Amino acid sequence: MNILAVGDIVGQTGVNYYAKTIKGLIEKHNVDFVVVNGENSERGSGINKEIFTTLINNGADVVTMGNHTWGKKDIFSFIDDEPRLIRPANYAENLVGKGSVIVTAKNGKKVGVINLIGRVDMGGSFDCPFKKAKSEIEYLKGQGAEIIIIDFHAEATAEKKAFAYYLKNDANIIFGTHTHVQTNDDMIYDTGMGYITDIGMTGPINSIIGLDIDIALKRFLTQIPERYQVAEGECFLDAVLFKLDDGSNKVTEIAKIRA
Secondary structure, eight states: OEEEEEEEEEHHHHHHHHHHHHHHHHHTTTSSSEEEEEEHHHHHHOOHHHHHHHHHHHHEEEEEEOOOTSGGGGGGGGGGGGGGGGOOOOTTSSSSSEEEEEEEEEOOEEEEEEEEEOOOSSSOOOOOOHHHHHHHHHHHHHTTOSSEEEEEESHHHHHHHHHHHHTTTTTTTTESSSSSOOEEEEOOEETSEEESSSOOOEEESSTTTTBBBBHHHHHHHOOOOOOBBBBOOOOEEEEEEEEETTTEEEEEEEEEEEE
């Protein structure tokens, strides 16, 4: 079984490039299941219904979010009607939306996907992602999930690494999002779980993690707040392909992709 995780999509240029590129990748790598992080897809912060529909119609089985989940208010009008759009499960219990979902892959396996957010340098007050992961995994497996995938949207490398070791007996795949830079630490644990600290981003090449260079530099040089803008121009797509043994569901190979 082949599972593809696509890095944070930044802005409409990233959305358009994803739509242009993803079907070729799915065919080339015989992909059975696709997870896409969409929390920056609407002008760099949030998502709207049109973009979500574009991602789903172009191969995404599940769209995950992160610290910019509520960046565009349009999400409140449709998140409860779209189970394949999930937000961090360790947000407050009374919020709209869900933090996990089970979707049947092309090969017939039931795949549970969980979205969680870190607590180190993420600027919010969130429930413990470690404990929440355990309860969500238990729930999904009780509902028949055969494979567990977690998108851990977090800043600190140490938190992501600790999270992976904590859950290596419980999950099949854990990948990090948020930093927009694909890391070189992909590994398969002794339990057969596949992991990478960050899968990267999908968006403009000439940018600062997807954002306009001049505006981002001005913020660093002057320390004066200014609204970020998504950069324009030629794009790339970062993704990670996880290959699983069909019998054991253990990860056997991890391949990093830039397209």
